[in-house]
Amino acid sequence: MQMNGSLSQQVEAYHDWKKELIRQIARYRLWLQDNDLFSEDVSDRIRHGLELLVEDELTLAFVGEFSRGKTELINALFFAGYGQRMLPSEAGRTTMCPTELFFDRNRNRNYLQLLPIDTRREEPSLQQLRREDAWWEHHELDTSSPDTMREVLSEVARVRSVSVREARELGFDEKMLESDPEHNDNVLIPAWRSARISIQHPLFERGLRILDTPGLNALGSEPELTISMLPAAHAVIFLLSADTGVTASDMTIWKEHIATEDSDHRAGRFAVLNKVDMLWDDLEGESHSQDAIRRVQRDTARHLNITPDDVVPVSAKQGLHGRVRDNQSLFDHSGLGNLEDLIVDRILQYKEDLITQSLINDLVGMLQNSQAAMQSRLSSMREELDACREHRVDREALKRLAERSQQDYDFYYRKLITLRSSRRLMQSQGDLLADMVSQERFDQHVSKIRHLMGSSWTTPGLSRAMDHFFERLENDFNNLLMEGRLAEKMVGSIYRRYNEDNRTRHLEPIPLRAGRHLIALRDLRRKADRFRRNPRNLLSGQNRLIQRFFNVMVTEARRLHERVRADVDRWPREALLPIMQYSLEQKKLLEHQIRRVRDMARNDQTLRSERERLTDRIAELEKQLDLADGMLRQIRRPPPTQMQQKVVNLSGIA
Template sequence: MNQQGTLSQQVEAYHNWKKELIRQIGRYRLWLQDNNLFSDDVSTRIRHGLELLIEDELTIAFVGEYSRGKTELINALFFSEYGQRMLPSQAGRTTMCPTELFFDRSANQNYLLLLPIETRNGDLSLQQLRKQPERWVKHELDERDPEIMREVLAEVARVKSVPPEEARKLGFDEDMLEHDRNNPGNVLVPAWRNAQISIRHPLFERGLRILDTPGLNALGSEPELTISMLPRAHAVIFVLSADTGVTASDMTIWKEHIDTQHADHRAGRFAVLNKIDVLWDDLQGERHTNEAIERVRGYTADHLGMRQHDVIPVSAKQGLVARVRKDSDLFDRSNIGQLEQLIIQRILMHKEQLITQSLINDLLGMLQNSQAAMQYRLESLEEELQACAGVTMDKAALGRLAERAQKDYDFYYKKLITLRSSRRLMDSQGELLKKLVSEDRFEAHAERVRNSMSKSWTTAGMNRAMDQFFELLESDLTNLLSEGHLAEKMVGAIYRRYNEDNRARHLEPIPLRAGRHVIAIRELRKKARRFRISPKNLLTEQSVLVRRFFNVMVGEARTLHARVRHDVERWPSEALLPIMQYSMEQKQLLEHQIRRLRDMVRNDKDSRTERLRLTNTISDLRKQLELADAMQRQIRKPAPTLIQQKVVNISGAV
């Protein structure tokens, strides 16, 4: 049995694929510089692509009611090499607070950060508190001593005894909390609000992030978890227990926090039916066991309204034991391998597709522009070589070539002047767009709603104020969409005029895509409506409700607004980049050609010397085009999971 497992291998392959893309982008940058085709605009575009690859992460959220084995599953998938359970996982409630697992590549160290539960009484959201390291309790993690590391990580599960009224202030439903047997009248609450574990693990080093969530009570008491953290996960693995099936609280989590319209989860939502070892029946045999598992699997799929093959039966406990003991038969029976395959084939593949859509297509477009410019240079040089084919140079032919090159140069020079004028127009249009989504405008809306909520004496008034905030934001983004359409029409007209001339390569404009932000704010407004009608919030004291609304809903809106601003600030300068790049490259090439042709006409060099020089230049240019072709082939190389699928399909066909 492969201890690292195919998941590690495939994430490594995914990482290497990204590394190769980064290398090819670096090669392209050098290639542009070597061929005098580099510009600030192209540099900016390349830098954005590199940032996308370097900062790329994949977040998988493990969600489920307590005692379903979420943490045990994480132990089995990621920590078996330590030979023990690294994360606290035993009977009862263990994951008491949302726990994020990753590797901090900037700090390059292992650590455990814990945020005290008392921070819920403050005015700061989790997102804001992440920027205040002094508010967190930090523990170093020494990977050389797994036993000590396990003891430190056990702190994540620590609880504290508090009176019920304090638990209510912290946002908990006391009816769903355990009573403290040692302190009658008190209840047990998590000691920590959030845990962040940076641990050097091959998968985490490659950008994988895991979100381990607590049960229903904790999910409901940390709105930021359900409003932003869970919906932003690329994929959700919903963990159920084979011995209980789908319970009422399981369905509540599924309906209220996972199977919602506003969630991202573009890589998928999957159910894991854990603890199938309770169905193993050695007396009645394997067939009886498999039939029992399939029955529970079908029942689970029906209840959740999902396809049966998206429900994976596993035994996390036996999978962990199998990996520690290197027992391949037990590992196969635990079915952990099938879950790993699902993560590979569905979740990783989705990330690869995103990179292909958002980066590779753009990069290929840039490279093809550059190749077209270089091809034009090659054709011009071959014409010059023709003019030098005789014993003496055909200066008349060279003169005609110089004249044509000058006309082409004038064409692109004028195009660039027009484009720079268009860019100034775009910049002024961009300023208008920026004003619609400026940070000051957002904060003014937030302050307005804060005042309205603080002055309101009724629930209806509070609700109106909260809804008004999103109404203002939606209005701004709708105006942005409208103005953005006008700006896109203007850009489209610029491209059409540019493409009308047969000397120009047909190029497509980069769209603003403001519509997705309008959809996002509307979805957030729906979440806000659910937030308003939540019984917990309806019964909450006014000042606490205002704070909670700002921490959660306004905080999430602020994050969304920042993304909108980022897009709006970039788009005006990027919209014309393809034609700017192509025109600049052509102009630079033509400058060199005109200078060279005029030099050839003026100087009395013999045609043999010029032929030799041109032949060498053409040879070098062809090598440069071959390099560009090689880069294009490398960039077009299928992503690892796609290659694997092709192999599987071929082997299946045989």
Template sequence: MSTGSLSHQVEAYYGWKNNLIRELARYQDWLQSNELYSGDIENRLNRGIKLLKEDELTLAFVGEYSRGKTELINALFFSEFGQRMLPSQAGRTTMCPTEVFYDRESGTNYLSLLPIETRKEESTLAQLAKQPEKWTTIKLDMSSPAAMKLNLDEVAKTHSVSVEEAKRLGFHESMLDHDPLNSDKVIIPAWRHAKISMKNPLLERGLRILDTPGLNALGSEPELTISMIPNAHAVIFLLSADTGVTASDLTIWKDYITTDNADHSAGRFAVLNKIDVLWDDLQGEEYVQQSIKKVQQYTADHLGMPVNDVLPLSAKQALIGKVKGNPELYEKSALPQLEKLISERILAEKEQLITKTLLNDILGMLQNSQAILSARVQALSDQLEEYKDKGVSKELMQNLTEKTQKDYDFYYKKLITLRSSRRLMKSQGEILQNLVSEERLEERVQKTRDNMKDSWTTIGMNREMGKLFDFIDHDLNNLSSEARLAEKMVLSIYKRYTTDTRAQHLHPKPFATAKHVRALRELKKKATSFRRDPRNIMTEQTLLIKRFFDTLVGEARLIHNRILNETITWPDEALLPIMQYTLEQKQLLEHQIRRIKALSRNNKDARSQREQLKTMINENQKQLMIAESIQRHIRKPAPLQLQQKVVKLAGYAG
């Protein structure tokens, strides 16, 4: 039975990306065969290919405990095993964040668990992810669902510890359940983080699932709420139809999902789970649908979101319908609507992102190449037409050589000037990099850590936290000022260059750090909230310092590093369009001069010489056709864009 449109759309998305990778490799070969390749172009194209290969789509499932997050993940992705693979029973089953993906690098199936005791170390989750020796790894046998389920049950394992030990590990007592067998102890998760690598068609295609714990555990792992959930491409927020929007649901929604620093470029969606509690055979289907719509509207109003972004469904009935091969129950569960939403809304956003960030840039490079070849073909055709009237003579061949040489000298001089401009840009780039250097940040971070340890009061520690983010903000202001000067320099270079009418289509790449700067400034607001949180004010000094550096400073480092990377790549890439255009013009003209001189030395008759000129034109035209073919394939609409066009055309025809 069909598992809905999601798997088909992800497969189509994956095929589209693979086609783009092939076309970029084809473009590389084309540039090399035409002697138009350069180190700058190679770097740019390789980055594009890497981006496509490593592209992932992260869906974060968030909600209070017992809302059915894990049950929904089981229904969406693991029904083919014929049972619940991820722990999904009544109560608090998911107490540690769990990532489900496929490790394409190792190509293996495993469960990797990070002990909760690592919270005592001064390492972030991102840092610990690079230290495999800290993790407990269990191989998963995909051929034995029963054995695999037994291993995956480990994710829900807990420890019973004293309140003092729980506090040392970063938990707040008020957020934990007491051990029913020993009231002096509390229940904490045995694991801090779980990673499940499984060979699944959707996961192989780059889909990554983040299953989060409820409110009781969310606040105790700040890195999850400061970095992992906000950076997810989309959030699926789970609610229960039998409870509606509770106070703790609203807390999660406001504090961890609809925050200013959250990206969620593909959207936030609410799933109103357990609608089967509203099914009523006595009242009839119309009554049931009215009840569901009422709860759906109520939920949308409370969350302040469009009613179409609230999806009522039953994860339990969907899983049963899939496992037992009952298509009627599967349809009634309304899971197909969620699959359709993920494919149509979330994948469409990823398609647009790739188109904006990569394809438009590559198409610009291709258009440069095509414009140059078209100009060469036209110039040779004009000369051939002239020879048809006047005949081929040594004088005419000499004129053609001189004209081509003159064009070559023009671009050769332009290239020398541009290389000089690039050296200026490199110097400007070093100024930008020094403003946000890793060494400069780490020196300040260490100073902040030392000052906080020496501080005897919470006020003193709070002041040092604020100073660190003020320091970063000051550097970003200076970076912004210097970047504006650099961009003016680039615009001036382009303005001088584009006096050549053939190059007026060229535009510089902007300095793109605004998004990261906004993220750091939103993080500064979070740092302010962190400092004012009464729970943190009452926290023991060593634990407070650790929590601050593990989460807020750790995330600041990641964003800061993205800004630094832009200051490293931008000075070269800003001039890449005109560098590429000029280099291609120079190399094509150089190649043409060699061919014309060889033709001039040839003592064959005029007809043979004309034939050789035609051969040159035909060769250029063939290369132009290849470039046009590459462009057509790259311009081919992404799967969902293509579907939308088909739907529009069909509607128009009707």
């Protein structure tokens, strides 16, 4: 299957950029080992960076009311190479359950997994069920037979006929369900609660992940989808229909599930105005059609309170036809290429910036530390070579060099002793921070809220108990923030004292940044407030409400708590790492230098052989520094979207 369009090319370039970063990190690790500069602390830091790159994914959520063309758009973007629609996208309600598309790199298999809708009656949360294959119905996918694969994938759209009462018990609003034409008293509900499609598509292999959501009814009836999965997507593509504009149900989805204060769509929220081919008018001409499209585009932007540039007019149907028929003119007219450009320019660039901020800047600092240490070694060797004058070894110069090297060695030795003492102090401080967000403390809060909710017989009582849970967590996070700031001040003073000596590099401490976790918790608390006020939740029975709260809100709080604990556990070890690394590297280099200078002073070998030995060592050291420079240049290379922008700018200048 051939990849098409700028999206494929740029995702491939993004993947290649990450692969090159992984290669350079591996080279840096070997370089440290070859030059006797490796340590366990540095190894941990490098391993953490590699994990960020290897596990990196980009999640796009496609959201919209029924019949807006979400699945057709996914077919056009990712499955045109099969020559037909692979996901069911005929007229009407097709995708009936949340569907994730990705490639399972661990199993290296193509498959469809379906979670039965009846699991809503079970106690485990959706997140727990996602980790247990036993709950899912499994179908293999044969990518060599598109017709067979399409037939298997059509299962995603299957519905069940149930009574209104059963639909209510499963969490659906019967007013938003279709009646069963064959059984008038029944309604149609999706047969599946969730679907997962692992398929070996080049973009999915590169870490792209798609979340295809059904309409408003499913969004409202699956809290974990809107509380956890949807807000966690890096970007949201909101589907609208050009022939209807922004309807009331569209606005409900936008306001309640997308443009909310607590959504974490850091790469953006974009509206796709689909089915613009409905506005194409062959009689009036292209100019008239474009004016109509621009008018709907402006109106859509005004209704959603976004810029017109964030509203992309497309015809997914015509884009799919253009690709399947290899009709470039039809594809260009469909506007699908503009959507791909938007994903590249805004969403991929966000991911590149995130990697730059979280990994590359840290890696560059480590490498520059190592270069500075090696540069000191080179300067000392050149002094040793100068001491080997033309006719004799300048033993006085060697003596002065040895004394200064010993003084520097003693300096860094003392620094390391002080830093190790400071690190023990940091670990004590870390233990204090860890106690504030310990697993035991969180479990106590959970037990308390379970007791309060179980003993509350009124809706206001249940609501107060829910809020009390987040109030306790917020108190813990506030205390963590205050103690964390004190710890950061202590680290700052250690760095200031270290940087006072002119023999050291000016290094910056690694911050804890506990405030971002408090912000995340407050966002989650706002989601919980909406959960508490949701009439559908309040009208359900007490046991059902408690189960939903624990499955959705407590589970999400637990995941946030785990991230906080991981940061609090790692920070005390890493906070002093830059100055620890630099001091340790300098100490190791000075040990080698002192040994060499003493050997030279005692050695009666010829002056020529000594100069040759030093010249060879200096050449080797210069070679190692050149290798480090090469790694630094490669690591600092601009990511693909920035490179593309430079090419465009240069082309514009020309």
